[in-house]
Amino acid sequence: MASFTDMIRQAAQIGETLKQKQEELAQRRFEVASGGGMVRMTFNGKSEALACTIAPELLAAGDVRMVEDLVLSAVNEGIRQSQDAMKEELGKLAGGLKIPGVTA
Numbered sequence: 001m002a003s004f005t006d007m008i009r010q011a012a013q014i015g016e017t018l019k020q021k022q023e024e025l026a027q028r029r030f031e032v033a034s035g036g037g038m039v040r041m042t043f044n045g046k047s048e049a050l051a052c053t054i055a056p057e058l059l060a061a062g063d064v065r066m067v068e069d070l071v072l073s074a075v076n077e078g079i080r081q082s083q084d085a086m087k088e089e090l091g092k093l094a095g096g097l098k099i100p101g102v103t104a
Contacts, residue, residue, distance in 0.1 A: 014093070021089055030081045034073040035066075043078035045086060 025045035033040045038058045042051040052074070058067060 018090065018093055021093060022086070025086050025089055028082075028085065030078055030085070032074050032077040032081060034077065035070040039067075039070040039074045041071075041074040041078050043082050045082050047079045047082045049075065049078065 028045040029050070030043045030045075031040065032043065035058065038055040040051075040053045041049055043049055052071070054067065054071070058070070
């Protein structure tokens with residue numbers, strides 16, 4: 001049977017592995033598009049928007065509401081993809097355990 005010290009050591013190792021995995025995932029890039037590619041955005045693994053490209057013809061159309069909707073759609077998809085990737089990878093480390101704020 002593992003001693004308390006061994007359990008603490010193992011928990012510290014898991015914590016370090018978790019931190020490393022979070023740092024690795026933060027470096028990943030997620031490319032998303034909406035409106036058939038008229039709006040393209042890039043996000044990192046921390047759900048931060050890094051780039052946004054809007055097709056000139058979309059702006060030329062003058063439909064501000066459509067541009068707003070397409071940008072919001074791309075933002076939401078980028079955040080969803082980066083958060084899903086984080087949950088999936090961290091879930092593997094947790095071995096199926098539901099850890100609030102990490103895997104749940």
